[in-house]
Amino acid sequence: MPTPANRLSQFSESVIRGMTRLANRCGAINLSQGFPDFDPPEEILSALETATRGPHHQYAVTWGAPRFREALAQKISRNTGLSIDPDQHLVVTCGSTEAMMVAMMTACNPGDKVIVFSPFYENYAADAILSGAEPIYVTLNAPDFGYNPQELEAAFEQKPKAIIVCNPSNPTGKVFTPEELTHIITLAEKHDAYVITDEPYEHIVYPPHVHTYAASLPGAWERVITCNSLSKTYSITGWRLGYVLAPQEVIAQARKVHDFLTVGAAAPLQEAAVSGLELPDQYYSDLQDLYSRKREVFLGYLRQTGLPFTEPQGAYYVMVDISSLGFETDTQAAEWFARKVGVAGVPGSSFFREPEHRFIRFHFAKKEETLHAAGKRLLLLADKDWLKSNR
CATH class of the missing domain: 3.90.1150.10 (Aspartate Aminotransferase, domain 1)
Known part of the structure; x- marks a missing residue:
């Protein structure tokens, strides 16, 4: 065998x-x-009942149903202050898990290096290995799980293709500050690397801490690839609806990866989830x-x-x-x-x-x-x- x-x-x-x-x-x-x-939320459950009786049982557009992408772009624009084009800046995926795999395979060639903070969500190291990339680990130090700037700078000296940032962090619950994210983005710009962020807990942050969207920081848009999902925000982990957000040039390539990984996310669930994306602040x-x-x-x-x-x-x-x-x-x-x-x-x-x-x-x-x-x-x-x- x-x-x-x-x-x-x-x-x-x-x-x-x-x-x-x-x-x-x-x-x-x-x-x-x-x-x-x-x-x-009841709005999503009611919309699901309607969607199951509607014309949504065949393939949606591979990179996401138009109505879903439009609602998603409006929500992201409202939260980040960015002007998101639903046709150019988004790929809808089967959860943030697929979004991370799409991002890694879009950003990295076999043999590239990728910085991963440790502790890390267990998928990240596997994503790097499956992409043919080599993880470089940088420690998040207990008890506050901050990182040592010198250690991170030394990791960037190894010329990685990307760094993965989970914010807020799973498993530690750490929320990266604007200063930390700016430092990371500055190093990525200096060494010409992508910043791949995973942000499914964007709305679960405890005062006085505030979530900062890395892509919204000055000079960040061109090199940040944001992965996210609806799973945690709307309590629909089994629906497996996620997305990749990035500049048009990156999304054009990410669509290809996503197409041949899963073809597309479930059409009726995308239709039903629009009602969640349209919920008020x-x-x-x-x-x-x-x-x-x-x-x-x-x-x-x-x-x-x-x-x-x-x-x-x-x-x-x-x-x-x-x-x-x-x-x-x-x-x-x-x-x-x-x-x-x-x-x-x-x-x-x-x-x-x-x-x-x-x-x-x-x-x-x-x-x-x-x-x-x-x-x-x-x-x-x-x-x-x-x-x-x-x-």
Whole structure:
């Protein structure tokens, strides 16, 4: 039998999705894979019912249905101050996951180097490898997960073709400041590199932090490739609707990559999602308030456990330091949490290039009753007698 491609030996299947399967097997509350257990906005659900009875069951335009792209361009223009042309600046993809792959394959040739901040969302290293690119890792340092400017500058000296920036960050919840993004863009301009941003948590940011669209910064438009999705903003992770935003010259090439990867995103879902893109600004204020409450509920329980954690500035993930529990690895700890505590998280090592085993990532994109149930289980960690008998 012939052997599979060598590049596939450089990474594993998704650890995050693996923890979901473990949670399902042991009946644990799943705070590993970041999807809500509550419904999308009613406007989207009603529009979906209508779309399923309409003429939207065949292929849409490969790079996105015109009505969807028009609504998307209007929303992006309103948020960023940029003048977005729906016909020239957008490719609609099957989620931000495909958007990242399209961006990488559009930007990079085999053998190019790509800067990846560590910790990173697990897809990024795999995207680089599948694109034939070589990752250069730059550390985000706990507890605030800022980067060392000198380390980043040294990475750019290796002449990368691109840098990937997740903002707000998964898994750390870090929100990059305008000054940090400007520094990154200045280095990219100096070394003629693309800045590939992944921004699906754009509307889930906690005051006083504010999301900055990298593409909107002075001099940034020509080299920023923005990847994004509707999954987190509208609680429709299963719909797999994302997009790439970039200058016309880049999008012309990205369309080719997307066409031969997936042909196109689901036509009826694009039609239904237009109603979400047309929601008023109040929806996004309410969404921020909703997640602020969820964050406080969940962090309140974590404080009672006594375990250190990093308070997220954006997104809905928390990196919890479990080193005091005495496990040899975070993978052992994550499996123990699922089986014994009844709450599933993700071993932090799956996000780090470095040999880091201190953290488990939990998320709080759940109904408040779900978070209370998970929190009460986590309070077992404050009971020394329970810990002694269950370790």
